[in-house]
Amino acid sequence: MRVAIAGAGAVGRAVLELAGGYGHDVTAIFDSSGAAVDTDGLDPETVLDRKEQTGSVGSADRDRALDGPYDVLVEATPVTLGDAQPAFGYCRRALERDRHLVLANKGPVAERYSALRALEADSAGTVRFEATVGGAIPAIRTIEDYGPSKVRAVRGVLNGTANFVLTRMAAEGLGYEDALLEAQDLGVAEADPSFDVEGTDAALKGVILANVLTGGDPEFTLADATVDGITDIPASALELAAEDGQTVRLIGEATRETVRVGPRLIPEHGTLAVSGTRNIVQLDTEHAGRLNISGRGAGGPETATAVLADIGRLG
């Protein structure tokens, strides 16, 4: 497949780097400053060097990337809420050109699911978005393979940053602020961590899962989610929990009716109590009981692996 990549953050760069190993050619990549385009396939190293030295992957016009020859567009620009622009526009352009679309960007799938599916219905291209939930964890594909109607609920630890903070609070008796500072020192939390610690990121994933369960009818957006973060959890809450063999995790849950994210008491050694930045997705199925999938929920190569698995399942 010929792959065009929108966005040159950790995920976009990892897709560029790994695509060759899966038999694909990256013919274009763009970031906010410019584009690199080569219809014969870009050399990843050259592009990545240039990105590191100049801050941009290239000086070509973004339209050359979007209008150039490719079979699948990988949408890996930063998440935006509401209209999910400019990502949604890139998605539209790919589908209107009858190209496939693989998203790592949660915005369009969480905020404009029905619009995205409507574009897909009018296109010869297919939309996939495994990478939007749980990084390398094959949550979406497993729901699709089981049949969405055969899955009653999906829950889990959907944000590695919040989970790292809670894990450190429990393990070391740290307060929230100290655990957050440690996470920021290690690069696990952003300078502005609100997207992760307030539950927004987990909620977007919950919304995507709910949309997969319902097929978009009803359609969920972030506005439909009930969201509590971890910013107000005192160290004493984790100590009290531990005395009772429990711990606290930020759990996201999606059903066909609701999306909820909030801190929950769970058994300390229970299945959902994954440690550090790991994620877990738990499916309650109709005929096969409970299925748990845990793994790395974020990171460039991890998320790129999900993107490349999606590309592998196309046509």
Add this chain to the structure above:
Amino acid sequence: MRVAIAGAGAVGRAVLELAGGYGHDVTAIFDSSGAAVDTDGLDPETVLDRKEQTGSVGSADRDRALDGPYDVLVEATPVTLGDAQPAFGYCRRALERDRHLVLANKGPVAERYSALRALEADSAGTVRFEATVGGAIPAIRTIEDYGPSKVRAVRGVLNGTANFVLTRMAAEGLGYEDALLEAQDLGVAEADPSFDVEGTDAALKGVILANVLTGGDPEFTLADATVDGITDIPASALELAAEDGQTVRLIGEATRETVRVGPRLIPEHGTLAVSGTRNIVQLDTEHAGRLNISGRGAGGPETATAVLADIGRLG
């Protein structure tokens, strides 16, 4: 899809019962005594009642089922080793008629992988066998989606009966024989438990996983596996392990070079230490770290769910 089912044990019966809910018609099913065939689709309840009352699903000839109209044959007869007959013959007949083949029976996939793939190569039909490893756990599909060459090793708890016995030995300080008797009382272990407790079942699953990793080159069969069971584990071993925060599980491991099954010391609260009859499959991946999938590894509806997911991915 029109589905024909070879075998009317727990899995075959569950496929018959659940297929309609996935939009499929079962047009034939046979057991060792006879067959039921209806080109318009069988009524599951009628067939299951008859099986319960007479011991057989019907009085029609097996050849009528195998030669009748269907799109996919589900092979769910009992495992046989070596030439994997008579199952392999049913597989051959389906593929030679250009029908799809979905196996729940480990025999042909573990013992005659290359022969099966060769038949598939000459057929318009596709071979799938998710249900042969870990029941409802999507192990095979996940390896395929990641790309087998991107998975270094697969290990896990692949036999629920052995895991139940070890779990009860650890939890209650029972000896092996007492834990086995309890398992037999509960219907978790067979009257002759050797296939499970000697590691053969787990080894067949390991062989299948190794064949998926290598694509059959080299090809593995049961004869290539190094297998130790749990029959010689004394209660004292579990007590000693527990003093050190460890426990014992029967772990199967497949790489591109080896298949090994044996009791291993693992952390008591570690990821691999699933309880009771649950299974877990752990993938070491090239770019996405470690992925764990746990769930129900056996049972009619659970295994039928994997069969029906395979059918859903056909064509």
